[in-house]
Amino acid sequence: MAPLKIIPLGGLGEFGLNMMLIEYGDAAIAVDCGLMFPDANLLGIDLVIPDVSYLLEDGDKLKAIVLTHAHEDHVGALPYILKHLDVPIYGTRLTLGLLANKLKEHDLEDSAEVHEITAGEPWNIAPFRIEGIRVTHSLMDCLALAIETPVGTIIHTGDFKIDNTPMEGEMFDFQRFAAYGEKGVLLLMSDSTNVERSGYTPSEREVGTNLEQIIEHSTGKVVVSTFSSSIPRIQQVIDISERCDRRVVLSGRSMIRNSQVAADLGYLHLPRSFMTESERWQDLPVDRLTFLTTGSQGEPLSALHRIALDDHKTIKVEPGDTVILSSKFIPGNEKTISNLINHLYRRGAEVHYEKVSEIHVSGHARKPCCS
Numbered sequence: 001m002a003p004l005k006i007i008p009l010g011g012l013g014e015f016g017l018n019m020m021l022i023e024y025g026d027a028a029i030a031v032d033c034g035l036m037f038p039d040a041n042l043l044g045i046d047l048v049i050p051d052v053s054y055l056l057e058d059g060d061k062l063k064a065i066v067l068t069h070a071h072e073d074h075v076g077a078l079p080y081i082l083k084h085l086d087v088p089i090y091g092t093r094l095t096l097g098l099l100a101n102k103l104k105e106h107d108l109e110d111s112a113e114v115h116e117i118t119a120g121e122p123w124n125i126a127p128f129r130i131e132g133i134r135v136t137h138s139l140m141d142c143l144a145l146a147i148e149t150p151v152g153t154i155i156h157t158g159d160f161k162i163d164n165t166p167m168e169g170e171m172f173d174f175q176r177f178a179a180y181g182e183k184g185v186l187l188l189m190s191d192s193t194n195v196e197r198s199g200y201t202p203s204e205r206e207v208g209t210n211l212e213q214i215i216e217h218s219t220g221k222v223v224v225s226t227f228s229s230s231i232p233r234i235q236q237v238i239d240i241s242e243r244c245d246r247r248v249v250l251s252g253r254s255m256i257r258n259s260q261v262a263a264d265l266g267y268l269h270l271p272r273s274f275m276t277e278s279e280r281w282q283d284l285p286v287d288r289l290t291f292l293t294t295g296s297q298g299e300p301l302s303a304l305h306r307i308a309l310d311d312h313k314t315i316k317v318e319p320g321d322t323v324i325l326s327s328k329f330i331p332g333n334e335k336t337i338s339n340l341i342n343h344l345y346r347r348g349a350e351v352h353y354e355k356v357s358e359i360h361v362s363g364h365a366r367k368p369c370c371s
C-alpha cells in the first residue's frame with residue numbers, strides 16, 4: 001500500500017496562503033489555493049502565492065483543486081496558479097460565482113474548468129471520494145471536506161465557527177461530522193485564528209445592533225469598509241441603511257462585482273434604490289447616504305485609501321462624516337491600517353474600528369471553555 005502524503009504548500013504557521021496537498025500514489029488533490037498579503041518586510045511585493053514548483057515537476061499529478069470557501073486567503077492565488085497548472089476546480093455555487101469575477105479579470109473564464117459541488121453530495125476523484133459538509137463562517141456556502149482515501153478518512157474543516165443564527169444560508173451540519181466520527185477518522189485537519197481565546201465566537205447577527213446604533217446616530221455621510229466577500233456584513237449594512245432612510249452607494253470594483261454576483265445567485269438582497277459610485281448620488285443630502293467600500297486593510301489601491309488621502313474621484317470625507325472599518329486587523333497590516341485611520345481622523349471623520357467599537361465578529365471558532 002502506498003503511503004498517504006499530506007503536504008502543506010502554504011497556510012501552516014502563517015496567516016493566508018492556504019493550500020494543502022493530499023497525495024496517494026500518482027494522484028493528488030489540493031484543498032484551497034489562497035494568497036497572503038505581504039508584510040512590511042516584503043518591499044515591492046503586491047501578493048504572496050503558494051510555491052507550486054513541486055507540482056510542476058509532474059504536471060499530471062494534481063487532479064483537482066477543491067475550494068472550501070471564497071475568501072482571498074483560500075482562493076486568491078488561483079488565477080496565478082492556473083496560468084501554470086491546467087487543473088479542474090471544484091467549489092460551491094457562491095464560491096464559484098465570486099471566483100468567476102477573478103477569473104474574468106485574468107482572462108481565464110473560458111479556459112478554466114470549474115465544477116459546482118453541493119454539500120452532502122459526494123463525488124470521486126480516484127482514488128479519493130470527497131464530500132462537502134456544510135459549515136458556518138463569516139460568509140455563506142462554506143464547506144468542510146471529508147476525503148476518503150485508500151488508507152482512511154481525512155476531515156478538513158476549512159474555516160468555520162459554529163453559528164447557530166447565521167445571517168443567511170444553511171446551518172452547521174453536526175450530523176455529517178458525527179456520522180464520519182462514528183465510522184472512524186484517520187486525520188482531522190483544523191485550525192483557527194482564535195485558538196487562544198476561550199468560549200464561543202459571537203454570531204454574525206450580533207454585529208448588527210452596534211452597526212445600527214452608529215449609523216442611526218450619524219449626522220453626515222457614512223462610509224463602511226469591509227471585504228467584498230463579506231456578503232452577510234454587506235447585507236447588514238444595506239438593511240440598516242434602509243431602516244435609517246439612507247441610500248446605499250457601492251464603491252470599488254470588487255465591491256460592485258461581488259455584490260452583484262451574490263445578488264444574482266440569491267445570497268444578497270440589494271434594494272432597488274442602490275447606486276454605484278459613478279451614479280448621481282450627489283443630489284442627495286449627505287445624511288441620506290451610506291457608502292460601502294473595500295480597503296479595510298489599508299490596501300493602497302483601494303477606494304478607502306484614496307478617500308482617506310482625499311484622492312478619490314467623487315467621494316470626500318469631511319467633518320461630521322462617519323467611517324466604519326468593519327473587519328479584522330489582519331496580522332502584519334496593523335501599521336498600514338493605523339496610518340489609514342490617522343488620515344481619516346485628519347479629514348475630520350469619526351472613525352470606528354475593532355479596537356474602539358464592537359463592529360466586527362470573527363468568523364473563526366474559539367476553543368471551548370475547560371473550567
Ligand SMILES: [Zn+2]
Pocket residue numbers: 069071137159363
Ligand atoms: Zn475564511
